[in-house]
Amino acid sequence: MKNKSPSFTRRHLLEIGTGATLVAAAGVIWRANERGVIGEKGQEPYKPWEIWNDPAHRGTPLALVAAGVLASNPHNTQPWLFRVSDTRIDILADTSRNLGTFDPYLREMHVGLGCAVENMVLAAAPNGYAVTVTPHAGSLLDIGGRDEPVLAATLHLARGDAPADPLYSAIPKRHTNRNPYDRARGFPDALLHDFAAIPHDENLKLYLFQSGAAYETLGAAIIAATDEIVADHAMIEDSHRWFRDGPQEMERERSGLELDTAGLSPALLAVAKMLPALPAEQSHGTWADQTRDTHVPSAALLGLIAARDRYDRPQTLAAGRLWQRVHLAAGAAGLAMHPLNQPVEMIDRERQLGTESKAEARFAAVTGDEAWQPTFVFRGGYAIRDAAVSARRGAEMVTETV
Ligand SMILES: Cc1cc2nc3c(=O)[nH]c(=O)nc-3n(C[C@H](O)[C@H](O)[C@H](O)COP(=O)(O)O)c2cc1C
Missing domain, CATH: 3.40.109.10 (NADH Oxidase)
Structure with a gap:
């Protein structure tokens, strides 16, 4: 059998090596792209932070919901549903979005709903509303199932002309x-x-x-x-x-x-x-x-x-x-x-x-x-780095008009 020349072997190895390196590199890039390490992250889940005061919703109850969905909430479960009419918004706990043993009494869930209520109250005046909040009375210990929405609070809407609270503009930040x-x-x-x-x-x-x-x-x-x-x-x-x-x-x-x-x-x-x-x-x-x-x-x-x-x-x-x-x-x-x-x-x-x-x-x-x-x-x-923006379901996805 004819011996391979050393140069052929080296070049051959080099070619295989280069090919393997390229395949590996392509794999890394593909995975990096797929996992959001490089390239654009999906935009849709983060859009609600940009359109939170969308002119298309200005002066309507949906503008309040758009501010509400940006609230702090446990594990970003976004445990809310909004039932909207011209004169009121019911804020319901979507109990199916619970944290199980991490929040067995839905206490954290209701803290998060309170956060949403506050954002909505802040958004009221800039949208020409005066709101009154009526929280639903009772004990969390009495909420039984986890499959039905449960009323947490009602926002009663009237027309108003109060100035915006300075905290309003901090909502998307x-x-x-x-x-x-x-x-x-x-x-x-x-x-x-x-x-x-x-x-x-x-x-x-x-x-x-x-x-x-x-x-x-x-x-x-x-x-x-x-x-x-x-x-x-x-x-x-x-x-x-x-x-x-x-x-x-x-x-x-x-x-x-x-x-x-x-x-x-x-x-x-x-x-x-x-x-x-x-x-x-x-x-x-x-x-x-x-x-x-x-x-x-x-x-x-x-x-x-x-x-x-x-x-x-x-x-x-x-x-x-x-x-x-x-x-x-x-x-x-x-x-x-x-x-x-x-x-x-x-x-x-x-x-x-x-x-x-x-x-x-x-x-x-x-x-x-x-x-x-x-x-x-x-x-x-004071943080050493800015925080990344978290995902949100947009206002329309969690609103029912009655
Ligand atoms: C009741 C409640 C409890 C929370 N507990 C924690 C916690 O223990 N650790 C944590 O890192 N974040 C906690 N958070 C923050 C949420 O995870 C965060 O608000 C959510 O992921 C949305 O992100 P954002 O606040 O940047 O909009 C909590 C928020 C609420 C309202």
Whole structure:
């Protein structure tokens, strides 16, 4: 047999090598494109942030809904339906979009509905309306099924000519920022005063901590609760159902959580997007690491909203309205905010399981007053990176005209 010349072998190998490299590179590019690492992300799920004050809807109830759908809400479940007529908007909890064991009493869901109500109230005056909000009375503990929409509040619409609230224009700029914050820059006193001056339901109390024993205890409670959640298989599976695996799934669902908003560095984000989706244990383990190593220690501000009764439906709605205003005020001032509600999620879970409430006891050490029941926990500060925009279902997708 004729020997191959060394040069032929080298060239041959080189050709195979080059071919393999090209195939691999094409594969990487294809996957990078498919996973939204490079190229345009799907646009539709993010459009509601651009058309939130669309002239086509100006002066109509749909303009209020378009502002409402941009609200903060748990796991981006967008658990709302809007039943609209010329004189009223009913805001309904779409209970099918629940978080299972992560929110067994739909408390978080109703906080999120309160956030939507606040955005809608802010959008009323610029659209020529005066609104009165009537929250639906009763206890969250009495809501049974998860298949029927449940009325949360009604907005009664009248014509009005009041000026716009300055927070109105902050609506499309508010985003949850899960990146590291620069704690050394602190938190502006003027904004703390603005927060404290926000008018709210007398059954609510806002706590703000920048340092000291209460700050440390609350930070430790957030970390402990996160570890407990990660150890609870049912909770992380229920949470995981709302994680979207890539742009195509997000294009379809237009709701839920995605890697872009997870607060990863650009390099880590690119790598994470290329890999197959992590199972619930691993993704939530990463979240616990971020909470312990980044979210809590970098927080210039830790805060909480407490209610007289965290399962009272009007109080829960009012807590959401207050949170939305706090977040909008922060956004308008260039400060980042991030809910860290794990300790309250654990209170609900312990109640559901009928186990001793360790989470509640930790809070008592923070507030020093068990008469105030925390229902929402957050951090604030100057972020090292801007937050990415989260997906939304547009107003028309969640509105029924009657
Ligand atoms: C009641 C409630 C609880 C929340 N809990 C958390 C939380 O524990 N951790 C977190 O990162 N974000 C939390 N969020 C923020 C939502 O995930 C976020 O608002 C949603 O994904 C939409 O994104 P956006 O705020 O950027 O519009 C919570 C929001 C609400 C209203």
